[in-house]
Amino acid sequence: MRKNIKLTAAAAATAALALGLTACGTASDPGAKNDAGAAADASKALVVAASPTPHADILTFVKDNLAAEAGLTLEVKEFTDYVLPNTATQQGQVDANYFQHKPYLDDFNKKNKTTIVPVVDVHLEPLGLYSKKVKDIKDIKAGQTVAVPNDTTNEGRALKLLADNGLITLKDGAGTDAKLSDIEDAKGLKFKELEAATLPRALNDVDAAVINGNYAIEADLEPASDSLVLEKAEGNPYANFLAVKDGNQDDPRVQKLAKLLNSPEVKKYIEDTYKGSVVAASGAAK
Structure with missing residues (x-):
């Protein structure tokens, strides 16, 4: 059974309000680096914010077919906009996100003083x-x-x-x-x-x-x-990647997911499911 959590417009508004309130706490200071990544509890579920398609679909494939064998408990939370996934990651309401490319993230970090960083490239969606x-x-x-x-x-x-x-x-x-x-x-x-x-x-x-x-x-x-x-895929700078708040790159759960997202099984799933409309990418995101 698919257990992804999809935010409706009303839920998104509620989440935005909650994020605003959380931002008032010093522990959520966007400029404060979280160094707890390597010490994170590997037994807890890794919560990842994602756009519904194809991001959440790819994550659901990993959850249903690969995560258990890798010792990873994965929870996918769907967002239908391009703002809340980064804000929720910055504030610690999710552990990671998967929905964006580097030019968008660079612009978002600059405008919002957030410290989100890419971990690993997963796919390209040609415009x-x-x-x-x-x-x-x-x-x-x-x-x-x-x-x-x-x-x-x-x-x-x-x-x-x-x-x-x-x-x-x-x-x-x-x-x-x-x-x-x-x-x-x-x-x-x-x-x-x-x-x-x-x-x-x-x-x-x-x-x-x-x-x-x-x-x-x-x-x-x-x-x-x-x-x-x-768009042509070759040499395209707009690969979508797994991202975390800076300091959480070494979270063992994040590292497990990064490896799975670059696995041959995920590459084949992308190729078979999207037939060229989504193109697999791999390697450390830059």
Whole structure:
């Protein structure tokens, strides 16, 4: 039986309030490094915050098929946004999280003065351009509207995808944090900035949308076949990884999970389940 805990919107709001109250305690000072990782009780369940798909699904595969033999008790807590998993990890309400890539984490740590660090890469979700109104990227014309994620790193990533495929031209030097003002030539296109999770629902209202892989899968889109264009996996800096609060990297439970997430069994599960829409990655995250 799947025992993942999924936060509803109301539960998320309650959790956010609890996190705010907890932040008042000195033991939860975001700047304070927790050195208790190596001394953590290995018999306790490791609680990991994760996005539902594919992160929680991959963790559930580990829990159901690999964890017991490795001597690991794993609990998966699902979150449907990109903020609470890091906040909960920082405050110690979960032990780790698995939902994000490095550019997003760097931006989050900088803005929130948190000390979350990556442990091990697990997979890549190629970002894709989708449409219900055109069948080929060549059919996207001046005057049409393209929706993009409104968070800093994913918007930059989306704009790079559009630029790499000739839909726009970015100013020289525009990097992973590129924004709409960095578009040198929009080629007549209009843009709508939306929260990443809402982009699949916006497909009926725009001509095309750049959608994160996990949200595309949740919306029953198949990135490998349904996208007009898809990010290339080779050399991609956006691998998703297991992450912890700095100081907890040596928690034996975290180390066990990191090893399992990079196992041949998980690689095969990703390949068989997602068929190219999610690509296995491995190795220490940087």
